[in-house]
Amino acid sequence: MADPIITATGLTKSFGPTQALRGIDLSVERGEVLAVMGPSGSGKSTLVHCLAGVISPDSGSVVLDGTDLTALSPDQRAKVRLQRIGFVFQFGQLLPDLTATDNVALPLLMAGRSRRAANTQAIAWLDRLGLGDHADKSPGSMSGGQAQRVAIARALVTRPAVLFADEPTGSLDSVSSESVLGAMLEVVREAGTTVVLITHDARTAAYADREVIVRDGLLSGAYAPVPA
């Protein structure tokens, strides 16, 4: 029995004269790892931003875990993102002024958890991702792979229902890339977290359960990935 956690219907979005999305229907199953592929400028980032409630589509709807995001105010969508969604980007996503622990603890603090409880959980997540010795380091003194692991820990520390990862290994070499992806997918599969993974890279997409291709604002196909 299909159990979609995200259901997008008829999504359109324009930026001035540019039509980024031209009527997309997409469903993502609970616990699924979905790869969204496509060339630069195809609209895949816009699609993910609509799915995550970062921006509102011009038309169409997005239902995430039973909540219609398009019917919510910006503040309500912010609350949904805080409680049910995690994000990982290619780079520049950690706050440079904070230690790894503080970076990871931040979403919990934003959600109203105590500092002590937030730090305890943050350190546990850093340990889980092999960064126990780097808890007090600032992002500037870490390697790219370590920084991405911190970002993954931060995205998952609130135990989100969905993790959006936009080229999470795009700035890493192949060894680090495999290590980071492996670690990320291990913990999300354990937790049953749904992952929407945007990537150019077929080898990265191969880690997904399913992949869709966005081209000129439309979904051009859905495939089962070929194992790397």
Added chain:
Amino acid sequence: MKPGAARILVLHGGAAYRRLAGIVAGVSLGVGLLLILLGAFLHMPDRDARSAWVDPQGAWLEATEDGEVIVPAATSTVMLAQSSQDYFDGSIISVMRMATAPDTDVTLPSGLAPPAPGQYYASAAMIDVIDAAPADQLGQRYGERLGELPAEMLKGPSQRAVLVGAGWDAVANRAGAVMLEGFPSETRYSASTTFQVILAIGAIAILVPIVLLISIVGQLGAAERRDRFATVRLIGAGRRAVAWLSAWEMAAASAVGAVLGVGVAAALTPLATRLTLNGATTYAADLTPSLAWTAAMVVGVTALGAATAWWRAFNDDVGAPGATRERAEKRVTAWRALTLGLGVVLMVGSAWMARSGIGPVVLVSYGLILGFALIAFGIVIAGPWLTRVASSALRRFASRASAVVAAGRLERHPRSTFRSVAGLVVAVFIVSAFAGSASAIQGLIEPKDRPGLLDPHAVAASAGPGVDAEAARAIVGDIEGVEHVAIGYWPEEDEASGALMSRADARAIGATDLPSSEGAIIDVFGMLADNGEGSGISIEPPRETSTAVRGDVSYVIAVTDGTTASIERTRTALFGVANPDLAPLTRADYANAGTAEVTNELAIMAYLGMAIAIGISALSLAVATAAAALDRKRTFGLLRLAGMPVRQLRSTVSIEATVPLAATLLASAGLGFGVAWLMIEVLGNGLSVDWPDPRYWWAIAAALAIAAASVTASFGAVRRSTELESTRFE
């Protein structure tokens, strides 16, 4: 680098133009204010020289062994002069009496003829006062008006001065009369050095926030600028080329700003002329430096701006794009408190030397001034360290996300975060030092608080020779508003000091604890001058006298109904019986003749300086906060993406401004009062520091309100710059 390439690199879009416009505006404001202060500084001796005749320096007249003045011969080349003070409605009037021979060759500035006995010249401000008051309250004191004193003879437009013509013998027999060759051009005492030091400190107090403002504006769009310069480095430009590009850019902006600053100075001068400086408002010419000084200022500011930009760009090597990561500032340590500590040690040491009488006075004075300057700069230098210490504590104990983000930022960027509030902090230090000092100046003590003081509505005249008591009672007693006339006599007792007075008269002027005898020796001068510990004078209690023998009249004291008209009418009438060397005066007049007027003048200057510093600092704070929000667009955008509400972002921005202020404002106010305490308690004669007057608290409240408004004004920028619709995440 080719000019075309440089133009593309420097003038790229609205943000770059705004940055350059901000630098130009900051420089023009700074140069404008500095030109006015420089003009005042340079012309301060001229002001003293012009009004030197008010307190002339000449040869004292010779006297016989029994103290009788030997009246010199009146010749055509010399004149006699004697200066004194008169009072009207709480203000001091400078009066100089002069006498010349009938065939005199002595000329006055602007070709004025020397006044004959019974004639006078008055300054424009004095003429206004004389014309506004009935003649029996003021005009009758000086005789027939001959004309107006020209600007060449005055410190400034508001100076109240009178040049009175008198007979040769009359002037010679006045206390303090001097003989001069020609009209006086040298003063006996000049306060210009003191005021020059005050102006220099004021210039520093204003300059610090302006330099900080320019520095903050120069950092606008820093992140984008670094990327651009990094790209230039990548495609082959050397480190020096980038440094020179920055230098030329700053030189052009500084030059334009400096030239505009000359216009700003011209525009602000009419306002600045209203400021009272060393006893008078200022002529515009006295606030305008020469063309050479103005040119030197423009060239100097331009060169300084260019050199600073070159040095910063050269040492802040941007490298190639992508190769650098977000960098924390170099760690600030406790060594930054060294300058502040040195200032405190110097200040305390100098005060101790002064109290102990060790070392020359000049050394002590310079030690105090240098100590003050070191403390002021020390606060700016130590501020980032205090900010880091406070933010470390905040980071440790913060429980909210906004506080954690703010603490992280503050701990890694204490210099730039403190810079935005540094001007405010220095302004608070200086005004606290002044307000603390001013708090020691006592107001007039009322007889109800200290029985035995002279009635505050009484006008006391030291009697001239041969005054007849009954005639004096008749002259003064008939004046409207006079309620009682008391007469004091020289007691004919060798050991006695004070005035012999009847019980009724003594009681009428305010004396208490009178002996049972008919007459008593009353300390009239003590009753007039005693104003608490700070005055250094205390009343001798009335004493019973063994003799009723009276000498000549020594005092004529009229108790009035207290209205200005009655007091001034009485004063004018008392001139007829008073010692010509001493104007009749009230207790308030005596107290004002001391330091109160100068202190009030300095207080106005200090508060004005603080207002300017606060205004500039508020602008700095607003620019810095908005610029920081724009530069951290990505960080704030990510936080909003992750679900942080805008109110938490606002809270972050507020905390980032509040912590450096809180960490240093209290310390700077405390240091200010500490300096005041040193100056007053250690060096003062029995004075003590008290709570400052309400103006201080208003100034502090205004500073905090403006700071809060500046931060609030940046909230819009925070929201706009982090709109998720316009932010790209990848």
